[in-house]
Amino acid sequence: MQNNISLQINVDSREANLKLLSREGNQVHVLVDDEEYKLDICQVEQGVYSIIRNGKSYNVELIEGDSKKKYIVNTYRNSYDLEIVDAESRFMKNRNKSMGDESANTISSPMPGKVVKIPVKVGDEVTQGQPVIIISAMKMESEYKAPRDGIVSEICVAEGDTIDGKQPLVILE
Amino acid sequence: MQNNISLQINVDSREANLKLLSREGNQVHVLVDDEEYKLDICQVEQGVYSIIRNGKSYNVELIEGDSKKKYIVNTYRNSYDLEIVDAESRFMKNRNKSMGDESANTISSPMPGKVVKIPVKVGDEVTQGQPVIIISAMKMESEYKAPRDGIVSEICVAEGDTIDGKQPLVILE
Amino acid sequence: MINKILIANRGEIAVRVMRSCREMGIRSVAVYSEADRKSMHVRYADEAYFIGPSPSNESYLVIDKIIDAAKKSGAQAIHPGYGFLSENAAFSQRCKDEGIIFIGPSPEVISVMGDKISARQRMMASGVPVVPGTKDNITSDEMALEVVMKVGLPVMVKASAGGGGKGMRLVKKEADIVQAVKAAKSEAMASFGDDAVYVEKYIESPHHIEFQVLGDSHGNVIHLCERECSVQRRHQKVVEESPSPLMTPELRKEMGEKAVAAAAAVNYTGAGTIEFLVDNDHNFYFLEMNTRLQVEHPITERVVGIDLVKEQIRIARGEKLNHKQEDIVQSGHAIECRIYAEDPSNNFMPSPGLIKHITEPLGLGVRTDGYVYEGYEIPIYYDPMISKLIVHGNTREEAIKRMKRALYEYKITGVKTSIKFLERIMEADDFVNGKYDTHFIENNEEFLMEMDTCDETCEDIALITALVDYLDKMGKSETTVPAHSTSSEYWKNFGRRKAILRW
C-alpha cells in the first residue's frame, strides 16, 4: 500500500498538488489541491484506464511523452499534456532556467518527415518569420520560420534527410 | 547476426532439427531437417509474424506455453504445440524419465474453473474411469476420471475452489 | 420520458443495447459483478454500479441488487437483455411495483408463455398449430394407443421431467408402443425419480424456424419474418440465417400470420420470438415463445432494416409501432455465426482465459457484436460466447462467401475458439445447398471435425517462427542490444519501436 505520497503535476499553467491518501486494490483516495476524490481505477488495456467515481464511468487513455515524467492524457473530450514534478525535475528546471531558454533558438518540426529544402546556410542572417527549412510529410510540405531575427549558428540536418518529430533542425545564435 | 545456431524442436512425434544458416534483417535462411528455407520474417504485432516466402504471404500467431521453451503456434489452418529442446531440457527430461512419469498419476483440468464436487477422499481405492472430481466452467460441468486403478494419495483442492488450467487436482499413489 | 436505462446484463448484449441507447441520446447504466470490473459493458456505459460476487446467482440474478442499482442511478427503465432475469416474471412484476419500466412483456405474459403446458393450451385455443399429441401422463396401454391413433406414427415417448434424451423412445410401429412406454417409464423413474411420460408426434427432418414479432401497447402486432436456426449442437444454436432456405412466400405468410396470432393471443408487448418446428413438407408446429430479445436478432435487423433495441425502447415508452406489416420486406440474405471460447477438438470444452491478441473482421457487409478485447480475461462464471459475426449479402451465396472471408479475418489467440469449426460449416455441402435440418451437425460430424491438413511447409514455417521468436527472446534477456542487430535500418528501428510500445 502506498500512502501519503505527494507529487506536483503541471498541466498548462496549473501546478496541481496531488496527495495519495490511501490505495487498496482498485480503490484510491486522492487529494487534488483541496478537492477529495475517491475513485475505483483500473488499467484495462496497456495505457487505458477505466475509472468509476460516484457511479460514473470514465475512460482515460494515457501515453508516455518524451520522458517518464511526461504524459499525454486523453479523457473523452479533452487531451492534456502533463508533467510530473519531483525533486529531480525541479533541479533540472532551475538549471535550465539559469542557462537561458534554449528552445527559443531552436527550430524543430513537431512531426517526423523528410527535409525538402534548407534555404539558409550557417552564418546567414535571418529575420523573424523568414523560412529556414521546409519539411514534407504525407504529401504535404510545411515551412518552418525563424522565431526571431538572428544568425544561423548550426544546421543539424541535410536536404533529403528523414527526421523524427521534435528533433532540432536549425539553431540560431 | 546469429549464424549456425542449431536447435531441436518437437512437434507431436516429430523431432525436427533446425539450423539457422544466416540472418540479415528480416531475411532468414534456415535448414529444417534437410529442407532449406529462405524467408522474409518479421514480427508485426506482439506474437504475430508476417512471413513472405517465394512471394507467398503467411501469417503466423504464436503464444508462449507453460514455459519459455513451449509455444502454441497457429498458421491459418493448423495449430501446433511446439517444444524447443536444448541441453537443459534434455537433462530435465532424462531426470523425469528416471523418476517415472508423474503425469499418469495426476488428474488435472485443461481449463480454469471451479471445483463443484470431489466424490473421493485421500486413501480411497478408485478404479479406472471412476469420476474423482467435477469442475464447472462457463455453465458447463465436466467430470474428470481416474486414468487407472489406484489409491488417492493427495487431493490438492477443495470443493468451491477456483482453479487455474492444468494445475494438479487429484494425485494417485 | 426515458432518458436513462439500466442494462441488467453483461457481455456482448449489454454493449449492444448501450449502443442503441447512445444513438437515442439515452444514458446507459451498467451493473457488474466482481469478475466483470474490466468488462467492456462497464467501460462503455455512462454509469456503472457494483452488484456483488462473480457467480451470477449472487449478482446478475439477484433482483434486489438490480433494483437497488436502478434506484441509485435514477434509471427510469431496465433492459434485461437475454438470459439472466430476462424471462423472470417476478422481476417484471417487481419493476412494475417499483415504478420502473421493464423493457419486455408483463409478468402475466412471461408466466403464461414460460410454462410449456399453459403456452401450448393458449396456442391451441388461438388456432396456432402445436405438435400433435398430449402433455398428459400416459397411465395405461389404451391411452398410449389412443394417442398413436390420433396423431399417427411415428411418435416420440418423452419423460415429463426429462431432458438430455433420457426417458425418450422413438416408435415407428404400432406394435412397439406399449413396450416403449414401459421402457421409457422405467428409465424416467431411474433418471428423474418420476415415471410420468407423454406421447407426441415425431417430426422427421425438423427445422427450427422462428418468427420475430413486435407488439405495442395499442394492440398492434406485426412479424419481421423468419430466422432459420437449425444448425444446432446439443440444442444450442450455432449458425442462424434469414431468410430460411426452406421458406416459400406462401409458407412465410401462413407462419407469419400464426406468429402474429400467437403474440396477439396474449396481448404481447415488446419484441418476442415464436419458435416453430417445420418438417420438409412445410407442416409447422408451435414450439415455444421467447419473451425477450434473441441472441440471433441481428440477422433480422439486417434484412428488414430495423433496430430491434430501439423498437423495444419505443414500445416501452408507449409509442405505436413504426411499421405496418405490409412495409416489412426481407432484403438480401443475412447469416450469423456465434463465436464461442471453446475447443471443438476437445468435445467443445469451454476455454476461458486471457485474450492475447484479437483482430476483428471489418469491411463491407460485416457486423461484429462482441465485447472482448486484447488483454481481457474471459471469466469462468458466464457463457462462453465471445461474439457474434453477422454478414449480409445480396444473395445467400454471397453471404456465405462473405462469412468465410470474415471468419478468415477473425483472429483470436489466447483462448480456443469455434472459428475453424464455423468455417467448416460454411464449406459443408448440406449447408451450402441449403438442405439441412436440426440433424445437420450430427449428420456432418466427420466433415466438420476433420482436421485441416497442411503440407509440411506449413509446419516448417511454424517451426521457423518459433525459432526466430525464441532466439530473439533469449537474445533480449541476455543483452540490451538485440542479438540480431544488423545493418538493416528497418530491423533496428523495429527494436526501438517495440521498446516504445512496451513502456
Add this chain to the structure above:
Amino acid sequence: MINKILIANRGEIAVRVMRSCREMGIRSVAVYSEADRKSMHVRYADEAYFIGPSPSNESYLVIDKIIDAAKKSGAQAIHPGYGFLSENAAFSQRCKDEGIIFIGPSPEVISVMGDKISARQRMMASGVPVVPGTKDNITSDEMALEVVMKVGLPVMVKASAGGGGKGMRLVKKEADIVQAVKAAKSEAMASFGDDAVYVEKYIESPHHIEFQVLGDSHGNVIHLCERECSVQRRHQKVVEESPSPLMTPELRKEMGEKAVAAAAAVNYTGAGTIEFLVDNDHNFYFLEMNTRLQVEHPITERVVGIDLVKEQIRIARGEKLNHKQEDIVQSGHAIECRIYAEDPSNNFMPSPGLIKHITEPLGLGVRTDGYVYEGYEIPIYYDPMISKLIVHGNTREEAIKRMKRALYEYKITGVKTSIKFLERIMEADDFVNGKYDTHFIENNEEFLMEMDTCDETCEDIALITALVDYLDKMGKSETTVPAHSTSSEYWKNFGRRKAILRW
C-alpha cells in the same frame, strides 16, 4: 478467367479490394515498398512482392516494377485502387500491351477525361452542361467583356496554370472586369510565370455532388445515384453522404441521365464518377470525371446494395452489367467520415507515428475500412488517411446519430486524428439541417475548432490517472513485487496477468 489479381496500391483501399477478391475466390497479390513491409495489405494478401524504396515515385508509381511483379506472380489482372497509377493512361496502355487486364477504362478514355479541356469539349458535344465561360486565354478587354455578356455575372477570373487561389478574381460588376483580368494576369505571371487567364461563371453556394456510373464492354451504362461531397477542407473531401440533402427525385433523374450520357459519350467501361457543381437553384454543371474507384464509394455500396469492386472485376471479365437502371434504388441513408492522422488544432498538420492503441467502432450499421493496427507505424511517405467510417441508418437523422455513436467508440492513441473534428461536424447545425455547401467548413470554422470544455473534475481525473500510472511504473522499476500489492486478489491477479501478456 481471372483467378489472381495484383493490387497496385497500399493502405485501406488495397485491403478493401482484397476483401472482395477473397469473396470471389480470386487470389490477391500485394506489392509493397520498404516502408510497407508491415502494412496490412501485405499481411492480408495471398502473395506479396517487394517493389522498392519508400517514396512512391520509386515504388508504387514505377510502372515497370508493377508489371514485373504481376508477371512474377502470374496475375491476370491489375486493380489500381485510387491515386497512384489509377488514372495513368500510360499504365493502362502498358497493361494492354503486356496482355494484363487493367481493371479500369481504356488508355484513350483516361486521356480524354484526364484533360480538363478535352473533357469539357466532349461533354459539351454530348449535351452535358458545363460551367459557362471559356477555357481560352483572355487576350483582350473585348474578349473578357464578351464572355461576361454570354455567361452573366458574377464571374470568376482564373489562371490557366493556376491553383491554390492564386491568380483568381471574383467579379460582380461589369465595370470591374477589365481591371480584374489585368490584376489576375499580373498575379498569375508572378506566381506561375504564365499570364494566361480565363473567365468562367461564378457558382454561388456550390454543392459538390457526384454520380457513380458503371459501364460494361457491351455498351450498357447505368448510374448508382449521387454522393454529396460538399464538406471539404482545402478542396479535400472530409465527409460524404448519400442521398444528398439537396436532391429531389426530379433533379436526381435529370443529373443521372446526364451522368450516363457523359459516360456513354466516351464508351466508358468500369466504375467511374461524374462530378458536378450544383447551385441552390438546382442548376448543375459538369466538373470532371474520375475514371476510377472513389475513396467515398462505400456510401453508394451501402444505399444501393452493390459491391463496386466486385462489379469492376465482373466488367473487367467482360460480363454484362448485373443491374438495370430501374433496379437501382437508394435505401436509407449512408454517411462516410474520413479519419486522418492529423492535428486539427495545429492547422491540420499530418501526424504520422506509432499507433499505440486502437479501438474500432462495431455493431449495427457501422462499417470501418481501415488498415492500421496496434503497433503499426504510419509511414511519412503516403497519404495521412487512416480509415473510413461508414454508417447507415433508415433516415438521415438516424445515420448522423449513429455516426456520432461510432466516432465516440473510435479510440486511437499515439497519433493525432481528426475524430473530434468530425464529431463537431456531426453536431454543427448547418450539417444537421442538411443546409450546407462547399463553404461549410469555412463558414463554421469557429464552431468546428472550438475546444471541447470539461469541468475541473475531468482534468483532475486525468491527473489522478497519471499519478497512479506513474507510481506503478516507478514501483515496478524498483522492485519485482509491485509496490501496490494489497490483500485484494483481483489486484494481484492483474499484475500477474499483465506479466503474462507482456512476454
